[in-house]
Amino acid sequence: MNNPLGINALRSSAQVFVRSCSKPCGGLSLLNNSPARCFSFLPNLQSPQLTPSFPPSPLTSFRKCRPVYQWRPSGLRTLKLLNTVIIHYVDLPPNYKDEEGLQFLRRDLDAKDVIAIFGPGMTTLAANKLLRILHGRRVAGTLDDPTVQINTRSFSRGEIKLALDYLRKNIPVDEIANAGLRAEDELAALEGEKVEEDAEEFKPGKRMPRLYKPFEKTEEAKKPTVYGESVFEKIRARNMARIEEEMRQKEEEERQKEEELAKLTPGELAKIDKAKTRQVSPRMQEYIKKATSDLEAPPEMKSWERILPSAVAVLLGIGFLVAYAEYYRPPKRAERLWPDIPPAAATVLGLAMLNLVVFAFWRTPPLWGFLNRYFLIVPATPKPFSLFGAMFSHQALFNHLLPNLTMLWFFGTALHDDVGRGNFLSTYLGTGALSALVSMSVYVLRGHLHVSMCGASGALYGIGAAYFWLHRFEDFRIFGLPPEPMNGVPGLAFLGLGVGINIIGLFRLSVHNIDVIAHLSGAAFGVLAGHFMEKKLKAKKELMQKKAQIEGAIPSPVPVDQGLVQKVAPEKTA
Incomplete structure (x- = not known):
């Protein structure tokens, strides 16, 4: 009889099943599987075995006050057999271990969710480990098994309770049914029933190996009982039918792939193999190493130590602007660089060129x-100048740079025509730096040191808000809508x-990368900024009117007594 778990473990798990039947199962709501990306653009990270098409993005560790780059195959998630969250006992992978647990979401939680x-x-790290272990136990039916509690002894009972509450609320698992199926397999092993031998690696035409394998019932066990058919037997039969169908589909897909590869020429096969085994050049590896941080965690600093230098730099920059x-x-x-281009277009095109240069x-590397x-x-490691450079x-390109440059053209040229180059550039750079300072300060105070930020969105919202504030009571039409005689939108x-x-x-959980x-x-x-520019432009206009009145360029708006003119005129003539 094959008994890999040991007699003590089998007995304890069978006893656990009886106790678990009286316990309530978790909730049935499903959590959104999109954890926080923390406001930085994080492209697919490439593997050292594949040539990267763009620079890596910083994650949670650092070297010399610089973000780290970690590389992984961009298509890794689509190649894993266990791509989805496992919630059924019969789906347990063959290499399941209690100390490793099971993935409870498609991605680990970030610091904000923890x-x-x-x-x-x-x-x-510890929170995700605990959640994986507990989710694995819910699926494996070993939540109350004392033989596996050693793997969570470093966590307090309160932490374990919070983790279970979260899992039961967001990841639906029938803990009672899973515990029953596990106990049934263990009892069958104790009673000496034959266990099906199927431990070969998965190949086309073979079944997937499983840790807990279905067994063949004896003739005595197949006889109907006075108690009727077991609920667990119905669950097992349904799940086994589903697994058989999935395995049949996988075998068919493998067969089709083999037929497609057989039709390819040797040259095409060589290209495919070369693309799979292409290595990163030593020079590229050196660039990656130089741009990678070796800090395992953010340096120990107080919040004001991270915020104050950047705040001082931004305030000095605002004074200069x-x-x-x-x-x-x-x-x-x-004297202009582009005399044939309107000043507003020239200024906006200059900013767009700077963005394109940095993108290049x-x-x-x-x-x-x-x-x-x-x-x-x-x-985690702020640089004061980065608030202006970011x-x-x-x-x-398509979902960040081009949309921003489009908005820069529409709002930038419009505001530039209203307030001039000096006021426009000061508004653009000032609002961009101040919004970056506020955003960074919020995440520092909340302890979200794992994020990274870049982009001109804060500056674009600044010039857009300034423009609409200057024209807050004027009507706008978009593509002629709303039509006449209706008023436009203010x-x-x-x-x-x-x-x-x-x-x-x-x-909203879906905008964590914004x-x-x-x-x-x-x-x-x-x-x-729009308020101060409005007052400034109004004062300038009044000053110009007074100056024109003094110089006699326009008639005085004050009414003149005609009788006084007739009376004074002869005296001046005399």
Whole structure:
């Protein structure tokens, strides 16, 4: 008789089943399988066995105050047989171990979710390990098995209870049925029933090996009993039928793949093999090493030590930008770099070119270390200059850089025409840096040091909010809508719409890769900048009117007494 678990374990598990039948099962709601990405663009990380098509993105560890790069095959999740979350006992993989557990979500929880479940006292690594172990026990039916409790003895009872509450609320598992199936297999082994031998590796035409294998019933066991058919037998039969169908489909897919490969020429097969085994060059490995941090965790620093240097740098920068806007004078046409292009278009095109240049730098491996230091905001190891450099940094072309450049063209040229180059550039750079400072400070104070941020979204929300604030009571039409004679939509409505969308985004799990805090703070600083520019432009207009009146360029708006003119005129003539 094959008894790999041991008599004591079998007896204890069988006893556990009796106790577990009186315990309630977990909830039946399903958690959204999209954990937080933490506001940084994180492209698919490539493997050292594959040539990377773009630079890696920083994760949770650091070297020399620089984010780390970790590489993995971009298609790894699609190649694993265990891609989905396992919740049935019969689906247990053959290599299941209690100390490793089972994956409870498609991705591990991040620090934000861990804090929400356990509070700030548990690390992300430990929390995910505990959740994996407990989820594995729920599926394997060993939640109360004393022989496996040694693997969770480092966790308190309160932490285990919080983890079980979270799993039962979000990942539906029939713990009673799983415990019953496990106990049934163990009792069958104790009674000496024959266990089916099927331990070969999976091959086309073979069944998948399993840790707990179905067994052939004896003739005595097959006879009907006075108690009727067991509920567990019905569950087992249904699950086994499903597994057989899945195995048949996999065998058919493997057969089709073999037939397709057989039709390929030797040259095509060689290309496929070469693509699979292509190695990263030694030079590329050196670039990756230089741009990779060797810190296993963020350095121990107080919150104010991370925020204060960046805040001082931003405030000094704002002072310089205010002075620049006050004393800037537009150059003459002959002195301009592009005299044939309108000033607004020239300014916006210059900013767009800077963004494109930095985007090209991200595709240049020797510059990765420099870009990580000064063009990427990392709250764990902040660099003051990065709050200005990050607004020119984008790592995705179609879903980040191009949308931002489009908005820059529409809002940038419009605001530039209203306020001039000095005020426009000061608003763009100032709101971008201030929104980045607010976003970084929020994540530092909340302990989310694993995030990284880049992009011009805060600056774009700043100039967009400033423009709509200057035209808050004017009507706008989009593609001629709404048609005449209906009034257009006021600028204040567009401003409220942009703010409202981002406020909703704060409570949605699907936008964790969007820096909503930078958007909202950029819009707030944009409204503030628009208010001061409005007062400045109004004062300038009044000054010009007074100057024109003094010089006699326009008639005085004060009414003149005609009789007084007739009376005084002869005296002046005399």
